[in-house]
Amino acid sequence: MSHNKIKSTEISKFNNNEFEQSNDYLAVESPLEIRLAHVDEKEFKSFAITMCSPDDIEDLIVGYLFTENMIAQATDILKINIFDNELGLIAEIILDKSIAYEQYLNKRHGMVQASCGVCGKTEFDDLLTFNYSNINASKVKFDVIQSLPEKLNQAQFGFQQTGGLHASALFDTNGELLLLKEDIGRHNALDKLIGAAMRQGLLPLYDYIVLLSGRISFELVHKSLMAGVSTLAAIGAPSSLSVEIAKLNKLSLFGFVKSDGYNRY
Numbered sequence: 001m002s003h004n005k006i007k008s009t010e011i012s013k014f015n016n017n018e019f020e021q022s023n024d025y026l027a028v029e030s031p032l033e034i035r036l037a038h039v040d041e042k043e044f045k046s047f048a049i050t051m052c053s054p055d056d057i058e059d060l061i062v063g064y065l066f067t068e069n070m071i072a073q074a075t076d077i078l079k080i081n082i083f084d085n086e087l088g089l090i091a092e093i094i095l096d097k098s099i100a101y102e103q104y105l106n107k108r109h110g111m112v113q114a115s116c117g118v119c120g121k122t123e124f125d126d127l128l129t130f131n132y133s134n135i136n137a138s139k140v141k142f143d144v145i146q147s148l149p150e151k152l153n154q155a156q157f158g159f160q161q162t163g164g165l166h167a168s169a170l171f172d173t174n175g176e177l178l179l180l181k182e183d184i185g186r187h188n189a190l191d192k193l194i195g196a197a198m199r200q201g202l203l204p205l206y207d208y209i210v211l212l213s214g215r216i217s218f219e220l221v222h223k224s225l226m227a228g229v230s231t232l233a234a235i236g237a238p239s240s241l242s243v244e245i246a247k248l249n250k251l252s253l254f255g256f257v258k259s260d261g262y263n264r265y
Contacts (some may be wrong), residue, residue: 003054006161024153027164028056029184031088044092053183054089056083056192061091063195067223070104074199132225135250136206140231144175146259149212151177158182160218168193186253193206194227203229216242225249234255
């Protein structure tokens with residue numbers, strides 16, 4: 001199931017000292033509740049609620065459960081049912097019996113905000129000491145990195161219409177755009193990208209580049225390292241902790257990327 005991530009609305013626009021009625025496009029924001037169960041269980045248990053753009057939900061769920069270290073492969077999810085209720089979307093996920101999901105239920109509480117993926121973590125130290133797989137980094141040419149923002153801009157149709165959507169994009173080392181996902185939340189956009197790449201059998205992402213449309217927070221680095229990303233670039237700035245974790249794990253991190261330059265951390 002996929003819903004439209006953009007909707008039209010009437011606005012009163014003030015321009016040149018005059019008001020005029022016009023139409024504008026908004027990024028749709030919808031709550032998504034994620035519920036989990038094994039195939040032989042009669043009831044689903046609520047895992048998290050996130051605010052998201054209501055498209056590519058299957059990719060979001062696969063990427064989210066993977067970067068939460070709950071599943072190791074897409075086939076650990078046996079079935080995903082997505083349906084509407086009066087408040088938003090509900091996703092009921094049936095997991096393979098090998099997935100001991102109960103141990104994860106208390107690690108998130110309340111609302112998982114789309115803008116801040118680490119909010120609600122009750123075991124933050126687990127993230128700081130996580131044992132990522134070793135990165136086999138591929139060398140990327142400087143001009144390739146500089147070419148990425150324009151390619152992202154040309155392909156980010158939701159942002160062009162609304163100005164309200166983040167994007168995460170997957171490029172090969174020659175700068176060819178392979179996948180692009182948009183969401184009202186930065187973390188959701190990356191989870192969608194990782195989930196889509198996982199379902200296509202592309203992980204680990206050693207031989208690719210991931211480009212983020214905004215800034216780089218710690219958890220975006222964490223999610224990237226989970227997926228085996230060796231080169232992470234962003235149009236915005238990195239945080240201090242994201243740089244520390246990137247250096248510790250030999251992740252090539254680029255910020256403030258534009259056509260005439262970038263910062264490498």
